[in-house]
Amino acid sequence: xxxxxxxxxxxxxxxxxxxxxxxxxxxxxxxxxxxxxxxxxxxxxxxxxxxxxxxxxxxxxxxxxxxxxxxxxxxxxxxxxxxxxxxxxxxxxxxxxxxxxxxxxxxxxxxxxxxxxxxxxxxxxxxxxxxxxxxxxxxxxxxxxxxxxxxxxxxxxxxxxxxxxxxxxxxxxxxxxxxxxxxxxxxxxxxxxxxxxxxxxxxxxxxxxxxxxxxxxxxxxxxxxxxxxxxxxxxxxxxxxxxxxxxxxxxxxxxxxxxxxxxxxxxxxxxxxxxxxxxxxxxxxxxxxxxxxxxxxxxxxxxxxxxxxxxxxxxxxxxxxxxxxxxxxxxxxxxxxxxxxxxxxxxxxxxxxxxxxxxxxxxxxx
Amino acid sequence: xxxxxxxxxxxxxxxxxxxxxxxxxxxxxxxxxxxxxxxxxxxxxxxxxxxxxxxxxxxxxxxxxxxxxxxxxxxxxxxxxxxxxxxxxxxxxxxxxxxxxxxxxxxxxxxxxxxxxxxxxxxxxxxxxxxxxxxxxxxxxxxxxxxxxxxxxxxxxxxxxxxxxxxxxxxxxxxxxxxxxxxxxxxxxxxxxxxxxxxxxxxxxxxxxxxxxxxxxxxxxxxxxxxxxxxxxxxxxxxxxxxxxxxxxxxxxxxxxxxxxxxxxxxxxxxxxxxxxxxxxxxxxxxxxxxxxxxxxxxxxxxxxxxxxxxxxxxxxxxxxxxxxxxxxxxxxxxxxxxxxxxxxxxxxxxxxxxxxxxxxxxxxxxxxxxxxxxxxxxxxxxxxxxxxxxxxxxxxxxxxxxxxxxxxxx
Numbered sequence: 070x071x072x073x074x075x076x077x078x079x080x081x082x083x084x085x086x087x088x089x090x091x092x093x094x095x096x097x098x099x100x101x102x103x104x105x106x107x108x109x110x111x112x113x114x115x116x117x118x119x120x121x122x123x124x125x126x127x128x129x130x131x132x133x134x135x136x137x138x139x140x141x142x143x144x145x146x147x148x149x150x151x152x153x154x155x156x157x158x159x160x161x162x163x164x165x166x167x168x169x170x171x172x173x174x175x176x177x178x179x180x181x182x183x184x185x186x187x188x189x190x191x192x193x194x195x196x197x198x199x200x201x202x203x204x205x206x207x208x209x210x211x212x213x214x215x216x217x218x219x220x221x222x223x224x225x226x227x228x229x230x231x232x233x234x235x236x237x238x239x240x241x242x243x244x245x246x247x248x249x250x251x252x253x254x255x256x257x258x259x260x261x262x263x264x265x266x267x268x269x270x271x272x273x274x275x276x277x278x279x280x281x282x283x284x285x286x287x288x289x290x291x292x293x294x295x296x297x298x299x300x301x302x303x304x305x306x307x308x309x310x311x312x313x314x315x316x317x318x319x320x321x322x323x324x325x326x327x328x329x330x331x332x333x334x335x336x337x338x339x340x341x342x343x344x345x346x347x348x349x350x351x352x353x354x355x356x357x358x359x360x361x362x363x364x365x366x367x368x369x370x371x372x373x374x375x376x377x378x379x380x381x382x383x384x385x386x387x388x389x390x391x392x393x394x395x396x397x398x399x400x401x402x403x404x405x406x407x408x409x410x411x412x413x414x415x416x417x418x419x420x421x422x423x424x425x426x427x428x429x430x431x432x433x434x435x
Numbered sequence: 436x437x438x439x440x441x442x443x444x445x446x447x448x449x450x451x452x453x454x455x456x457x458x459x460x461x462x463x464x465x466x467x468x469x470x471x472x473x474x475x476x477x478x479x480x481x482x483x484x485x486x487x488x489x490x491x492x493x494x495x496x497x498x499x500x501x502x503x504x505x506x507x508x509x510x511x512x513x514x515x516x517x518x519x520x521x522x523x524x525x526x527x528x529x530x531x532x533x534x535x536x537x538x539x540x541x542x543x544x545x546x547x548x549x550x551x552x553x554x555x556x557x558x559x560x561x562x563x564x565x566x567x568x569x570x571x572x573x574x575x576x577x578x579x580x581x582x583x584x585x586x587x588x589x590x591x592x593x594x595x596x597x598x599x600x601x602x603x604x605x606x607x608x609x610x611x612x613x614x615x616x617x618x619x620x621x622x623x624x625x626x627x628x629x630x631x632x633x634x635x636x637x638x639x640x641x642x643x644x645x646x647x648x649x650x651x652x653x654x655x656x657x658x659x660x661x662x663x664x665x666x667x668x669x670x671x672x673x674x675x676x677x678x679x680x681x682x683x684x685x686x687x688x689x690x691x692x693x694x695x696x697x698x699x700x701x702x703x704x705x706x707x708x709x710x711x712x713x714x715x716x717x718x719x720x721x722x723x724x725x726x727x728x729x730x731x732x733x734x735x736x737x738x739x740x741x742x743x744x745x746x747x748x749x750x751x752x753x754x755x756x757x758x759x760x761x762x763x764x765x766x767x768x769x770x771x772x773x774x775x776x777x778x779x780x781x782x783x784x785x786x787x788x789x790x791x792x793x794x795x796x797x798x799x800x801x802x803x804x805x806x807x808x809x810x811x812x813x814x815x816x817x818x819x820x821x822x823x824x825x826x827x828x829x830x831x832x833x834x835x836x837x838x839x840x841x842x843x844x845x846x
Contacts, residue, residue, distance in 0.1 A: 070508055070744060071437040072737035138436060311823050326826040328812075331819035338818055339759055342752040346734035347727065353436045365730070372727035420723035421716070429699075429713050429722070 123184025148301025
């Protein structure tokens with residue numbers, strides 16, 4: 070019985086945190102928030118050299134060949150640092166899809182560049198999570214038309230993987246007929262865009278009509294990665310709240326000595342620790358218990374969205390008025406967690422999915 | 436991450452399963468509210484379990500146990516298998532779970548020989564005399580007096596929340612023997628026979644409608660001074676070694692899992708408006724939210740077990756089990772009641788009540804568990820102070836000398 074992180078995973082966590090503290094501290098995040106593309110290209114390359122960017126790329130293609138739990142460890146550290154980096158798309162979704170569906174030539178072309186940080190690839194798959202009347206991409210004779218919404222990290226990407234039903238396509242960022250429009254969110258550390266396709270030539274990835282299972286698995290892994298990011302955001306918020314409460318004096322004593330404040334911090338810690346174990350277990354399940362992984366991914370992301378929302382709101386309250394200002398860094402995590410909560414399904418959507426996966430709804434009673 | 440227990444432990448589990456399969460007919464039936472009732476019929480079952488090393492496993496052989504070294508993985512396998520087979524895991528309660536470890540650590544040789552063997556056999560039933568009407572969260576302020584007269588301790592005062600006092604032959608209690616001593620240093624740990632003249636036990640009916648607890652009154656109760664465990668004035672330190680055991684018992688993941696599975700069954704079976712409760716998407720949403728927390732508590736338990744096996748501190752994670760677990764159990768029962776609609780309000784005596792109103796009992800009883808064994812608010816103080824390193828609230832006496840410190844701003 071060894072439930073928890075290995076020595077290697079603890080070292081990985083520590084090295085990513087140290088890197089972020091040195092290279093992307095809050096002051097640097099603050100500078101980058103006004104950039105069209107907030108990804109610090111040099112920092113991304115350095116993280117690639119550490120094996121972080123290519124964590125899920127097989128070693129044969131220059132990656133680290135790590136597992137989903139390792140990716141979750143990294144995501145927690147990135148959330149803790151509010152790192153403005155395209156990890157979700159270029160390190161999680163794109164490598165998983167190319168590894169599962171790409172031809173040898175496609176893998177040789179893209180996976181080494183993803184692992185080295187030389188190229189970033191966005192993934193447009195929102196319609197697989199939530200369908201909207203005015204959105205969706207159709208493919209006719211290898212040419213794409215339509216609208217893909219809520220594409221993370223599209224700005225700065227060299228190409229985009231586009232889901233259309235159970236098909237997956239690859240489109241270079243500079244393809245004729247592809248138009249990118251930013252979708253502003255409250256998160257200063259990652260960018261969303263919508264992509265409009267007008268008769269755009271595309272390259273098929275994987276068998277015709279056969280990309281569904283790989284897309285579902287990649288989205289489930291991404292949900293665990295978002296849950297891990299939420300965990301990191303909440304960890305940081307609690308640390309900031311405890312530190313602030315220790316310094317801030319009112320009524321001639323540190324506010325940390327008031328039970329009203331202490332209990333808020335205790336509630337955050339009490340919510341976070343079992344949630345941490347759930348994130349680890351859900352991430353571990355992709356390698357150890359794959360049949361349980363979709364359910365655990367849905368439960369973990371739904372739960373971390375609730376815990377993250379609670380912790381970020383509560384940590385802001387512990388800060389009092391200063392926590393409501395832009396000058397206080399806390400909002401970077403508040404905003405980031407709020408985007409994480411909505412991406413790839415909010416809590417209600419994911420709990421409905423969990424219920425469906427277990428056959429709770431609509432079964433015949435005996 | 437490796438969730439397997441390894442071959443030697445799986446062999447132990449297989450043996451235990453085979454034993455339970457072959458002997459389950461000899462086990463007494465686990466009843467409603469079983470953890471509160473004393474059942475002498477358990478004794479024969481307990482004897483069989485002790486012989487096989489499945490009960491009192493870590494109690495030394497000379498005191499009637501199995502003499503095995505403590506092993507958290509074995510303890511977890513035992514609790515998992517008895518629970519999943521629905522078979523009582525032998526004698527439990529405050530005697531075997533709290534007094535025995537205390538005596539083994541702090542008791543005299545004579546005390547260990549006299550009290551441990553019959554306690555682990557289930558023949559000697561104990562109750563715990565700690566809380567008092569005026570000493571709950573601030574337990575060390577207790578005032579029940581133990582006046583030393585020669586070789587006798589004369590006890591006067593009152594205890595409350597004394598489960599099993601009506602059935603117990605013995606009480607382990609904290610009494611104030613050093614009235615001049617400091618708050619904590621004035622307490623002693625003493626073993627009191629319940630048939631001593633001057634003890635009156637009154638059942639304490641609670642909001643569940645049952646009397647799960649008692650009040651115990653002491654009027655000039657004479658106890659031999661030899662019944663002190665440890666030295667005079669060391670009672671607080673001695674009691675604290677076992678209060679930890681109590682906190683770990685409350686809010687266990689196994690209880691939440693059992694309640695969750697029963698809840699899914701209830702929501703599948705209960706029919707209102709021609710459909711099952713689980714067909715209601717709002718109830719289903721609440722169910723999935725509670726499932727996530729239940730799975731999280733199971734994972735949390737595996738994390739803490741790993742820390743125990745390695746002999747490491749789990750840090751703040753080790754302090755949050757009771758607060759989370761009891762709250763979760765209360766909400767699991769609450770959802771079952773809501774899923775039953777008006778049927779959910781039926782309790783004991785109602786023919787239409789499901790299982791005699793079992794879910795209402797759990798719902799109310801778990802509220803008691805949120806309060807008992809250290810209230811939720813005390814748990815939060817512990818988490819904040821010991822887990823997060825936040826400062827203690829200045830004591831009331833310090834606050835009085837600095838009137839502004841606790842002051843309310845008057846705008």
